[in-house]
Amino acid sequence: MSWWSKLTEALSGLQAGRVTLDYPARPRPLPKRFRGRPIFKAEQCIGCAGCANNCPAREILVFDVCQEVRILKYLGRRCTYCGRCADLCPEKAITMSQTADLATDRIADIQQHLELFMSTCQRCGRCFTEPSPIEQLKLKGYRFDDLGNERWIYRSQAVLGRNDAVDDIPLELD
Amino acid sequence: MLQNLCQKMFRRSLWVYHANSGGCNGCDIEVLNVLTPYYDVERFGIKLVASPRHADVMLCQGPAMRSTAQALRRAYEAMPSPKLVFAVGSCAGGGGLWYDTYSVLGPVETVIPVHYYIPGCPPRPEAILYGVALALGLVDKQVAATRIGHAAFPVPRYHPEDLRPEGGLAIYQRQEKI
Numbered sequence: 001m002s003w004w005s006k007l008t009e010a011l012s013g014l015q016a017g018r019v020t021l022d023y024p025a026r027p028r029p030l031p032k033r034f035r036g037r038p039i040f041k042a043e044q045c046i047g048c049a050g051c052a053n054n055c056p057a058r059e060i061l062v063f064d065v066c067q068e069v070r071i072l073k074y075l076g077r078r079c080t081y082c083g084r085c086a087d088l089c090p091e092k093a094i095t096m097s098q099t100a101d102l103a104t105d106r107i108a109d110i111q112q113h114l115e116l117f118m119s120t121c122q123r124c125g126r127c128f129t130e131p132s133p134i135e136q137l138k139l140k141g142y143r144f145d146d147l148g149n150e151r152w153i154y155r156s157q158a159v160l161g162r163n164d165a166v167d168d169i170p171l172e173l174d
Numbered sequence: 175m176l177q178n179l180c181q182k183m184f185r186r187s188l189w190v191y192h193a194n195s196g197g198c199n200g201c202d203i204e205v206l207n208v209l210t211p212y213y214d215v216e217r218f219g220i221k222l223v224a225s226p227r228h229a230d231v232m233l234c235q236g237p238a239m240r241s242t243a244q245a246l247r248r249a250y251e252a253m254p255s256p257k258l259v260f261a262v263g264s265c266a267g268g269g270g271l272w273y274d275t276y277s278v279l280g281p282v283e284t285v286i287p288v289h290y291y292i293p294g295c296p297p298r299p300e301a302i303l304y305g306v307a308l309a310l311g312l313v314d315k316q317v318a319a320t321r322i323g324h325a326a327f328p329v330p331r332y333h334p335e336d337l338r339p340e341g342g343l344a345i346y347q348r349q350e351k352i
């Protein structure tokens with residue numbers, strides 16, 4: 001009998017209760033294995049730039065202001081929260097946070113900017129021969145990224161101009 | 175200020191258009207997840223519509239690509255004012271993993287103005303809900319840019335000019351200016 005099955009269905013629907021989360025009003029615990037954004041601890045970081053050279057999104061920028069001060073800038077905007085930086089950091093200076101509530105109206109809000117002191121040899125320096133300028137270019141970790149425009153500095157000139165790329169596929173506009 | 179404007183302009187239901195300009199569909203799935211009874215964004219009056227001409231809000235996923243940038247721009251221009259754009263995910267917010275390949279122009283903000291960013295790859299449904307609640311003024315922003323450094327440089331720089339002889343010893347006086 002169809003009306004009976006409809007009735008039982010309605011009754012079971014009434015018994016089901018409510019599943020909707022009351023989310024922004026009440027916080028919801030995230031699963032333990034959830035990876036939020038990486039949090040840098042400046043006091044533990046030695047400035048080895050391992051995270052910057054292995055970030056798949058290439059979004060940790062390094063800039064050596066002078067021999068003693070290195071800037072490490074985490075942009076946050078294209079981070080995929082993969083946790084690779086936290087895995088390989090030799091000093092465990094990066095922890096993946098446990099929060100997902102990162103929404104913002106300014107993308108600069110999720111940036112982290114570290115100013116690191118790079119200790120240099122205080123003595124004769126004979127143990128460390130300084131690389132020549134050509135060798136410095138080849139060294140990984142020796143970088144002068146463009147902090148203002150938030151991108152890696154490449155030595156190749158083979159990049160498309162932005163406007164060429166926008167207009168090269170003409171679309172009919174009404 | 176943006177939030178006040180949002181509350182004034184969008185006091186009633188928001189109709190959402192969901193534009194994917196070249197993402198991997200991870201963010202699409204999460205946006206659809208937000209519309210399920212479990213997260214139920216419709217309790218804020220938010221409804222998914224199929225055409226940008228009906229929408230108040232555009233949820234962008236995926237970077238601006240060479241092949242879709244013009245179409246994205248057209249969709250944005252077709253939306254009636256006032257309009258809001260959310261960049262969902264790290265592709266829309268920053269260009270994603272492939273931000274520097276030949277086919278990717280960059281974040282969607284290179285093509286259309288973006289008002290809110292929801293980082294994540296993909297963002298959890300809670301994060302998207304949080305972004306919506308932020309725009310509606312229900313919650314406060316939790317993140318702020320941090321600028322941290324070594325509190326005091328641990329080793330004084332070696333300045334031979336600061337050494338002075340005193341009774342057969344060489345005394346080093348710490349520099350103030352580092």
Ligand code: SF4
Pocket residue numbers: 038054055056057058059060078079080081082083084085086
């Ligand atoms: S979590 Fe992954 S993408 Fe994000 S900064 Fe670390 S290595 Fe890069």
Ligand code: SF4
Pocket residue numbers: 040044045046047048049050051052072088089090091092093094
């Ligand atoms: S890998 Fe760790 S120690 Fe090395 S620069 Fe990154 S945060 Fe600092």
Ligand code: SF4
Pocket residue numbers: 196197198199200201202235236262263264265266270294295296297
């Ligand atoms: S942000 Fe991540 S999940 Fe979303 S479209 Fe891009 S790659 Fe896919």
